[in-house]
Amino acid sequence: MPELPEVETTVRGLAVLLNGERLVRVVLNRPDMRFPFPEGLVQALTGATVTGLGRRAKYGLIHFDRDTTLVFHLGMSGRWRIDPPEAAPHDHLLLETAAHRFALNDPRRFGFVDLVDTAVLDTWRGFATLGPEPLGPDLTAAHLLGALAGRKQAIKLLLLDQRIVAGLGNIYVCEALFAAKIDPRRAGGMVSRAALGRLVVAIRAVLLQSIEDGGSSLRDFARPDGELGYFATRFAVYGREGEPCPRCAKGTITRIVQGGRSTWFCPSCQK
Numbered sequence: 001m002p003e004l005p006e007v008e009t010t011v012r013g014l015a016v017l018l019n020g021e022r023l024v025r026v027v028l029n030r031p032d033m034r035f036p037f038p039e040g041l042v043q044a045l046t047g048a049t050v051t052g053l054g055r056r057a058k059y060g061l062i063h064f065d066r067d068t069t070l071v072f073h074l075g076m077s078g079r080w081r082i083d084p085p086e087a088a089p090h091d092h093l094l095l096e097t098a099a100h101r102f103a104l105n106d107p108r109r110f111g112f113v114d115l116v117d118t119a120v121l122d123t124w125r126g127f128a129t130l131g132p133e134p135l136g137p138d139l140t141a142a143h144l145l146g147a148l149a150g151r152k153q154a155i156k157l158l159l160l161d162q163r164i165v166a167g168l169g170n171i172y173v174c175e176a177l178f179a180a181k182i183d184p185r186r187a188g189g190m191v192s193r194a195a196l197g198r199l200v201v202a203i204r205a206v207l208l209q210s211i212e213d214g215g216s217s218l219r220d221f222a223r224p225d226g227e228l229g230y231f232a233t234r235f236a237v238y239g240r241e242g243e244p245c246p247r248c249a250k251g252t253i254t255r256i257v258q259g260g261r262s263t264w265f266c267p268s269c270q271k
């Protein structure tokens, strides 16, 4: 499943070829993905010029000169194929500029797109309740202290709550808690301000490291079979059950289940 760094890398890759370009052809190959495609989408995008790209949480944004924004979510298996040599099954949406073709491919179809008036983007249904961007200025220790105050639920689960921080998935929550030396089982309201300060730094660091890792895949996106959005990155604890802790060497990375999902951590140095 694409996480925030993969969406960011996808957006950066698309921006290189799409920014400032006019769509000369738009094709829908089916009526829906997870949700129906917006009515009139082909007409709304054909002839429109891309004025910028962006990301909010795990959503990619393509802004057009018609005061509209195409919002896309990659779901479980979505990806953009750049200049695919031939049409493939599951290419649901095709955008063409004079020079390039961009196919939104998603075998499982948990992804979707929507077309939104740019002026009211912040209140779009997917964005209205989102917490601060993890890489933006609004994610601070003070924000977390307020949002977690009195909360008895485990910090791990609270960090997956998109209303508290936007766009964090299981991998990066595990990695950030490890980097900040916080026990994922600790009640949110019991995490000290100092630890939350470390957590903010850690969240940014693990995301930026991964985006940097993904940046190397950007060099590949111009390949004929170039696909954006998936790349290998290095994790300290995620998926490393049974291995020695890379930090304290005393502990063994342990997997537990919280809220039905796996958590990996070091019981020795995460307090």
Ligand SMILES: [Zn+2]
Binding pocket: 245, 246, 247, 248, 249, 250, 251, 266, 267, 268, 269, 270
């Ligand atoms: Zn350790």
